Amino acid sequence: MECIFSKQIMSKDQHNICHSKTFESLYQTYAKDIRRFIFYKTQDIDKAEDILQDTFIKLWDNCGKVHYDKAKSFLYTVASNTFLNTVKHDKVVKKHQQSISSQHNNESPEFIMLEKEFMEKLERTINSLPEKQKEVFLLNRIEKKKYKEIAEMLDISVKAVEKRMHSALLVLREKIGNV
Amino acid sequence: MKNQESHNANDTFLAQWLAGEISDAELKTLVSETDYKSFLKLRKGLDVYDELESSTELSFVKIQEKITRKKGKVRSLNANTWLMGIAASVVLFFGLFSILGNDIVTIETNFGEQKTIALLDGSEVIMNSKSTLTYDEDKWKQNRTLNLEGEAYFKVKKGSAFTVVTKNGEVQVLGTQFNVITVSDFFEVVCFEGKVSVKSNNESFVLLPTNSVRRINGNAIEKWEVSSTNPSWIEGESNFKSVPIRYVISALESQYNIQIHADAIDDNLIFTGSFTHKNLNTALKTVFKSLQIQYFEKEKGNIYLGLK
Numbered sequence: 001m002e003c004i005f006s007k008q009i010m011s012k013d014q015h016n017i018c019h020s021k022t023f024e025s026l027y028q029t030y031a032k033d034i035r036r037f038i039f040y041k042t043q044d045i046d047k048a049e050d051i052l053q054d055t056f057i058k059l060w061d062n063c064g065k066v067h068y069d070k071a072k073s074f075l076y077t078v079a080s081n082t083f084l085n086t087v088k089h090d091k092v093v094k095k096h097q098q099s100i101s102s103q104h105n106n107e108s109p110e111f112i113m114l115e116k117e118f119m120e121k122l123e124r125t126i127n128s129l130p131e132k133q134k135e136v137f138l139l140n141r142i143e144k145k146k147y148k149e150i151a152e153m154l155d156i157s158v159k160a161v162e163k164r165m166h167s168a169l170l171v172l173r174e175k176i177g178n179v
Numbered sequence: 180m181k182n183q184e185s186h187n188a189n190d191t192f193l194a195q196w197l198a199g200e201i202s203d204a205e206l207k208t209l210v211s212e213t214d215y216k217s218f219l220k221l222r223k224g225l226d227v228y229d230e231l232e233s234s235t236e237l238s239f240v241k242i243q244e245k246i247t248r249k250k251g252k253v254r255s256l257n258a259n260t261w262l263m264g265i266a267a268s269v270v271l272f273f274g275l276f277s278i279l280g281n282d283i284v285t286i287e288t289n290f291g292e293q294k295t296i297a298l299l300d301g302s303e304v305i306m307n308s309k310s311t312l313t314y315d316e317d318k319w320k321q322n323r324t325l326n327l328e329g330e331a332y333f334k335v336k337k338g339s340a341f342t343v344v345t346k347n348g349e350v351q352v353l354g355t356q357f358n359v360i361t362v363s364d365f366f367e368v369v370c371f372e373g374k375v376s377v378k379s380n381n382e383s384f385v386l387l388p389t390n391s392v393r394r395i396n397g398n399a400i401e402k403w404e405v406s407s408t409n410p411s412w413i414e415g416e417s418n419f420k421s422v423p424i425r426y427v428i429s430a431l432e433s434q435y436n437i438q439i440h441a442d443a444i445d446d447n448l449i450f451t452g453s454f455t456h457k458n459l460n461t462a463l464k465t466v467f468k469s470l471q472i473q474y475f476e477k478e479k480g481n482i483y484l485g486l487k
Binding site: 049 | 214218228231239
């Protein structure tokens, strides 16, 4: 009997966002995309995380009103509006700060803009790296392995690992072009 | 590239720079101005690429925390849910509660989880770990009745009778705060405010603040007084007063998602004390050390008890 009961609840609640399992699965589906979407606007990963959290809390607060099929557009709209509100707030803060602090240095690395196109190109280029370079590159960047660890794993010298990394960076630089 | 000639010998400097072994300033002397800018952007792009690809699990935990802090509300199911849903039928839940219709709300907590629920009338329920609460939303206005398995703390808004049905008995109130535990054959009600009436096995009791009643394993009801103004588990601690150890063990299991194998000990040993919800080792130590019971984790999540 218990089993039948839970099955019925499942099918009934599958599309009910108030059901925590449904809510979680929506999060799993859209969280990364929304974080990325906001990142391209804010250029700040921490801010993107904050907005991501606020967006899903809003979805939870409105879980009874939002239809399951509309959840995606709800999320993007809320994320976008939340971003615009923070911009409004930031402008006020900045205006205040500018009167005290000196001009920003546009040369400094913090102000490098990362556009969506650039990031997509970067991803494509990484994927198209020659196999040996790609292996070393991903071990270092994604798995966070040190050159020495990679050398041990692949049974090659540290120098060889560095050479591959160096070449990979040259390839990326060339394919991505001037910025 | 500027200086390329002279650095042909060094075909690893970009790797060293990316690893932070060569500074940006040094790189600037090794490559042209445009290359330098490109490499800086590349590095930033790579850092961000990792972050954009990184897991979003941590944020979800934060979302859950924020929702709990805001005291997440239980809301109605979509009005047309029943159209999509399976035809309504009489469902027996735990063979005890007959539930009819489609607007049964079920709220469950998992191992170590607590949930705060705002009910439609403004009453509040705080559920302890591994508990299940169900109620019929349609009938809520006429009839404030909830079914409970596990443990929960109720803060009831004044109004019509508010009833908590458990398989060990019924608890009824008008507007008050009280805690109910009903885990298998363990049943305990503590009144913190107002007046609570408890019916169990054809016996009735009226509890006033600080009064508590308990029935274990169908034995006679025991009564005593508590001194706290809130159940301790809300502050992250479970408290027991002269309770057979097997109930303490099952509370530990629900709190920490572990299995405790107690075959080697007498599970009727009486325990008085508390354990924390924050650290399993401390919790095990406080419960079992005081009873001179040895415990060890044989496999992950499996704790075996033995006598000294």
